[in-house]
Amino acid sequence: MTSAPIDIKRNIREALRDEHLRSTVRKAMDHSMRKRAEAVAEVSSWEKLRDAASHVRGYTMEHLGDYLEQFERSALSNGFCVHWARDGDEAVRIIRRLLSEHGAHSVVKSKSMVTEEIHLNAALERDGLSVVETDLGEYVVQLAGQTPSHITAPALHLSREDVGALLTEKLHEEVSSDPALMTPVVRRVLREKFLGADAGISGVNFAVAETGTICIVENEGNARLSTTLPPLHIAVTGIEKVIPRMADLPLFLKLLSRSATGQKMASYVSLISSPRQKEEKDGPEEVHVVLLDNGRSALLRDSVMQQILHCIRCGACLNTCPVYRNVGGHAYGWTYSGPIGAILAPGLLGLDSAHDHPYASSVCGACAEVCPVKIDIHHVLLYQRSLIAERKAAPLAERMVFKLWGWAMSGRRRYAVATRLAQIAGRLLRRDGKLNIPVWGASRDFPTVAPRTFHQLYRTRRG
Amino acid sequence: MPSREEILARTKGSRAATPLPASEEIRSLLVDRIADPLASFIQELEAVSGKAFISSETWLPRDLSAYLERAGAKRVILSRDVPVTVLRRRIETVFAGEVLDVRDPGPAKTPFKESLAQFDTGVTGCAALVAETGTVLLASSPEQPRSASLLPERHVVVARASQVVGTLAEALSRFPVGSLPTALTLVTGPSRTADIEKVLVLGVHGPRELAVFILND
Numbered sequence: 001m002t003s004a005p006i007d008i009k010r011n012i013r014e015a016l017r018d019e020h021l022r023s024t025v026r027k028a029m030d031h032s033m034r035k036r037a038e039a040v041a042e043v044s045s046w047e048k049l050r051d052a053a054s055h056v057r058g059y060t061m062e063h064l065g066d067y068l069e070q071f072e073r074s075a076l077s078n079g080f081c082v083h084w085a086r087d088g089d090e091a092v093r094i095i096r097r098l099l100s101e102h103g104a105h106s107v108v109k110s111k112s113m114v115t116e117e118i119h120l121n122a123a124l125e126r127d128g129l130s131v132v133e134t135d136l137g138e139y140v141v142q143l144a145g146q147t148p149s150h151i152t153a154p155a156l157h158l159s160r161e162d163v164g165a166l167l168t169e170k171l172h173e174e175v176s177s178d179p180a181l182m183t184p185v186v187r188r189v190l191r192e193k194f195l196g197a198d199a200g201i202s203g204v205n206f207a208v209a210e211t212g213t214i215c216i217v218e219n220e221g222n223a224r225l226s227t228t229l230p231p232l233h234i235a236v237t238g239i240e241k242v243i244p245r246m247a248d249l250p251l252f253l254k255l256l257s258r259s260a261t262g263q264k265m266a267s268y269v270s271l272i273s274s275p276r277q278k279e280e281k282d283g284p285e286e287v288h289v290v291l292l293d294n295g296r297s298a299l300l301r302d303s304v305m306q307q308i309l310h311c312i313r314c315g316a317c318l319n320t321c322p323v324y325r326n327v328g329g330h331a332y333g334w335t336y337s338g339p340i341g342a343i344l345a346p347g348l349l350g351l352d353s354a355h356d357h358p359y360a361s362s363v364c365g366a367c368a369e370v371c372p373v374k375i376d377i378h379h380v381l382l383y384q385r386s387l388i389a390e391r392k393a394a395p396l397a398e399r400m401v402f403k404l405w406g407w408a409m410s411g412r413r414r415y416a417v418a419t420r421l422a423q424i425a426g427r428l429l430r431r432d433g434k435l436n437i438p439v440w441g442a443s444r445d446f447p448t449v450a451p452r453t454f455h456q457l458y459r460t461r462r463g
Numbered sequence: 464m465p466s467r468e469e470i471l472a473r474t475k476g477s478r479a480a481t482p483l484p485a486s487e488e489i490r491s492l493l494v495d496r497i498a499d500p501l502a503s504f505i506q507e508l509e510a511v512s513g514k515a516f517i518s519s520e521t522w523l524p525r526d527l528s529a530y531l532e533r534a535g536a537k538r539v540i541l542s543r544d545v546p547v548t549v550l551r552r553r554i555e556t557v558f559a560g561e562v563l564d565v566r567d568p569g570p571a572k573t574p575f576k577e578s579l580a581q582f583d584t585g586v587t588g589c590a591a592l593v594a595e596t597g598t599v600l601l602a603s604s605p606e607q608p609r610s611a612s613l614l615p616e617r618h619v620v621v622a623r624a625s626q627v628v629g630t631l632a633e634a635l636s637r638f639p640v641g642s643l644p645t646a647l648t649l650v651t652g653p654s655r656t657a658d659i660e661k662v663l664v665l666g667v668h669g670p671r672e673l674a675v676f677i678l679n680d
Contacts, residue, residue, distance in 0.1 A: 065475030221669025
C-alpha cells in the first residue's frame with residue numbers, strides 16, 4: 001500500500017517555531033512521565049511482567065492466524081457478527097453498509113485510533129451522518145477540525161484557554177477555560193447525543209481469542225455509554241489486538257494502565273462478550289466486530305518489523321521521547337506519532353511514503369526503556385534506516401564526507417591530524433561559545449570541539 | 464480471494480517459538496501478597512476518590528439513607544442484585560427521596576434508557592471487589608442493567624466483605640470460559656478525565672461519585 005509521501009521535515013520546522021505548542025506539550029509530558037515513574041516503581045516485579053508480556057505478544061504474532069480464527073469462532077458463538085477488512089477502504093465500506101442497513105442517522109464514537117487510521121469520520125459525514133466523538137479530548141479536537149496529537153491524550157497540544165475559547169465559539173454559550181467548569185457543559189451536551197444515538201462505534205484494546213470478548217479501556221465512561229445505549233455497536237480493531245486467553249488480560253491491563261497514565265487501573269474496563277440477552281433491559285441488540293489488516297499482516301514476514309505489532313498503544317514512548325516532546329504529534333503528519341508512530345508509518349504506509357519517519361529520532365533508546373512490551377523501538381528505527389539506505393543511495397556530498405571520515409579515522413596518524421585540524425577549525429568558527437555550522441538545521445547546535453583531545457589530556461595527567 | 468481467507472493465509476504458518484507461558488505462571492507473577500484484603504480495598508478505593516463505608520445487613524437501610532440525604536439524592540434506582548432482602552421497603556421508611564426498582568423505573572411508554580437518565584443515584588450489587596486496585600467488578604444481568612451504574616451521577620455499590628479478592632486475576636478466574644456475562648465492567652473510582660492540561664476532573668460522562676457499602680456480617 002502506498003500513499004503520498006509525508007513531508008515530516010517541514011512539519012517539524014514549523015512545530016519548532018511554535019513556542020506555545022512546545023511548552024504546552026512539554027508540561028503535559030513531564031506530568032505523565034512523573035506519574036508513570038511513580039506507578040512503575042511500586043511494582044517490584046515490573047521487569048518480569050514486561051518479559052512475560054513481550055513473550056505473550058511475540059507468541060501471539062507467530063500464531064496470529066490461529067488466534068484470529070479462534071477469536072472469530074468464540075465471538076460468533078457469543079452472538080457477535082465478525083467482519084474481515086484487508087484495508088481501510090474495505091473497513092469503511094463494511095461500516096457504512098451496516099449503518100445504512102440499520103437506518104442509522106446519528107453515531108456516537110468513543111476514542112479509537114484505528115478509526116482515525118482509516119479516516120472513518122470523514123466518510124460517514126459524506127454519507128450525511130452525524131458523527132460525534134465523545135472522549136472529552138477527542139471531542140475538542142473534532143470541534144477544532146483537527147486530528148489527535150497523542151495516542152491517549154488527543155488534545156494535549158491545546159491549552160485550557162484554547163479549549164475554553166473553542167467551546168464558547170462552537171457551542172454558542174459562554175464556556176469557562178477552567179477544566180472543572182467546562183467538563184459539566186460537555187457532559188450535558190454529549191449526554192443528549194448518547195441518548196439519541198442510533199449506533200455506537202468503538203475501538204478495541206484487547207480481543208480475547210479464548211472467550212470472544214472485546215475489552216475496552218477508558219477513564220471517562222464515554223466508551224461504556226457508546227457501547228451500552230445505542231441499539232447497534234460496531235467495534236473496529238487491528239488484527240494484532242488479539243490476545244490468547246482471559247488469564248493474559250490482567251497482565252496487560254496492569255502494564256497498560258500504569259504505563260499510559262500512572263493509574264493502577266484505568267477507571268473503566270469493559271469486557272463485552274455478547275449482545276443484549278433475552279430479559280436484559282439494555283445493551284446493544286447487535287454487536288459487530290471489524291477485524292482490520294491494513295498492512296499489518298505484511299509485517300509478520302520480517303522478524304524485526306513484527307515487533308511493531310506487539311504495541312498495546314499506551315503512549316509512554318511518546319511521553320518520554322525528546323523529539324515528540326519538542327514537536328508534538330501533528331508534526332508526524334499521520335495518525336500515530338512519537339517513536340511508535342515513527343516505526344509504524346514506514347511499516348503500514350510503506351518506506352516510500354514515510355521515508356523520513358525513521359529519522360525523526362535521536363536513537364537515544366528512552367522509548368524502548370519504557371515500553372511495557374519491550375519493543376526495541378530504536379533498533380527497529382535503525383533497521384528501517386538501513387532498508388531505506390539500501391534502496392536509495394545517499395547524496396554524493398554525504399557519501400564523500402563519510403568516505404573521508406572513514407579514511408581519516410582508520411589510521412593512527414591520520415586520526416591525530418584530523419583531530420588537530422578539527423580543533424583549529426573549532427577555534428576559527430566559534431561564535432558566542434557555539435559552532436555556527438548549519439548542517440544540522442537552525443534548531444540544533446553543532447557540538448563544539450574540545451580545546452584539548454583525550455590523548456593530550458591523558459599524556460599530561462598521567463605524568 | 465475473500466478478505467477473510469487472504470488475511471488468514473497471510474497470518475498463518477508460524478515459525479518456531481518458545482511455548483506460551485501457562486496461565487498459572489502469569490497469575491503467579493501478578494500475585495501480590497496482601498495482608499488485609501478488606502483494608503487494602505478501602506485504601507485503594509479512597510486513593511481514587513471513591514468512598515467506603517462499613518455497614519451490616521441490619522444497619523444498611525439507615526446508613527445508606529443517611530449517606531443519600533447528605534449527598535442530596537432525590538431519586539434512587541435500585542438494581543435487584545443488592546444482597547439485602549426487602550431493601551426497597553426498608554429504605555423507604557427512613558429515606559425522604561423516591562426509590563424505584565429497575566424492573567419498573569418509570570412510565571411504561573418511556574424507553575428504559577430515558578427513564579434511567581432521570582435518576583441521580585443508582586444502587587447496585589457487584590460480582591467482586593479487588594483489593595489490589597480498589598476495583599469493583601460489575602456483571603450485567605436482567606437484575607443489574609448496565610445503565611444503573613452508568614447514567615446516574617452517583618453510583619452506590621452494596622457488597623459483602625466476603626466478596627473481596629486479592630487480585631483481578633483471581634476475580635476473573637471466577638468466570639470460566641462460556642459463563643461470561645454480556646458485559647463485565649471493572650470500575651475503579653468515579654469517571655475521570657485529565658484531557659485538558661492534565662487537570663484531573665471527576666464525573667465526565669459516568670458517575671461523579673462512587674460509594675461502596677461493605678456488609679461486614
